[in-house]
Amino acid sequence: MPDAAVQAIDLVKWFGEEDIRTFAVRDVSFEAYYGEMLYITGPSGSGKTTLLSMISGILRPNSGTVIVEGKDIWKMDSNQLADFRLHTVGFVFQDYHLFPKLTTLENVALPLILKRQDWDESMEAAMQYLEVVGLQDRASLTPLKLSGGEQQRVAVARAIVSSPDLLIFDEPTASLDGATGRNIISFIRANILNEKRCIIIVSHDARIFEFADRNIKMEDGRVVEIVNGGAE
């Protein structure tokens, strides 16, 4: 068994107070391993995004523990959490959230710039990652001039540019057509996933489940089933 990159233990999250309290996640525990592509699936409102936010250091759970690389992240203060996200986690958001007024290259370089790396070095590194996702010839364009699939790949390049150990994808294929979605996930599986990296994907797109190592199925804030995925 490979090492656990993420351990979620008895996570609970609710919203609202007292009588109007709504549970989004109830007593969820699981582990995600290095070299693994783990899916979290389930219908809308099942708590997938809330769970993803808690394990990536964005949303504080009401109870429970998240251990990433041996550290309990919810014992960190807000600045430590920001540093944790910057150095350990790479995010690909559902709507990509690329800055439309920056070039593709500058968008990819953002995490490195936040890490206070030299501007020119950041751009150089960003270009290498644009090459990884096959968009080096789009470096000087703004994201608005790219197709949805290309924007998704730019978001992937931005997520991996600082070499994070944990990659978090939120509905990565939601805005893409079936073929493009499959291509993107296939590309990530083949080129981005490695034995030192764990990828967690939240999705309800059944077309891409075949690329998962394991699939955590959620309903009403609970894990109802953990099954092996279709990946070899």
Add this chain to the structure above:
Amino acid sequence: MTGILKIAYKLLVNDRGKFAALLVGITFAVFLIVQLTSVFSGILTKASATIINVGARIWVMDPAVNNPLNSIQVPDYLLDQVRSIKGVKYAVPLYSGVALVKLNNGTYQPSTILGLDDASLVGRPELIEGNIDDIFADNGFVVVKDSEYPKLASPKIGTTFEINDHRAVIVGIAKVPSSTLFGIPTLYTTFTRAIQYIPSTRFTIAYILVEPKSEQDIAYIKEEVAKAGYLALTDQEFQRRISDYYKYQTGIGTNILIMTLTSFLVGLSICGQTFYTFVLENLAKFGALKAIGAKSYELIAMILFQTLFTGLTGYGLGVGLSSLLIAFAKQRVPNYAADITYFNLGLAFVLVLIISGVSSFIAVRKVIRVEPFDIFRG
């Protein structure tokens, strides 16, 4: 941090429409603020022109005087009384009045007549043509070559005209540091001739010009003059009194203040609203930056940098535009009253900082409150 600021800069200037709107807002506000306050400074300087041009250290006057043009004559014995005060080096009379000058073409032109002490000519202007001694010649007058000079048909030495049926001859052409506010030419002559030519009241001395023996004597001189029921002011005090008069008793100051505040509010509303829209449009991206690992102070630094950069650029453009317009106006309209002072520039700068600060504050509040979790929720 420079990389983050560079990103902030690119986010700002690459959004050309909003950046232009922000710049127009700040530039327009600064332009109006500098323009209005400069015109006011110009008015105040010109209102004090007589005090600046005559250059006496202490002015003795009736306590009701608050404007050099509306002088109230003081009794002749006061001159002797002042001369007798310990610490007075010398004291001389000054005549100040307005007369109608009849030009050779038959038209009348009101002019300020300043009558200088015959013995000393204290307060005389610097001549650029002619000899000051000629002022003692028959009918001698010195004309000031300022923006109002053409109103006397640009007289040369030897030009004659009439004042109250008396012949007057230009014997010298002078220059002075400041032209007067009310747009009428200035003529200098001797005190004796001035009261001969112009119908006078019982008393003829408008001001007594005093030179103290030392700066320490000024307080005592003022005290003694006050005991006599009159007012002695240093040149700076007199200028301040005139300035206060225009600021608080004429309505000009209030109007300028209201218009300056209006310009400030216009600039503030344009910039505040545009910057708020700019931040709102990028709010999800700022949230994404937070999720990626940007700290709140880094986002605050980005926003402060953006507003400061816009503010300072707009300030530079506004000051430049205002300076150009004032320089152009002064060339075309010689008596245009506008002086750009360090105070005006400082005031506009402070107001720009306030505009930038308020705009940042609104934006910062929004950005600080955005939760990265909201980005996930969409």
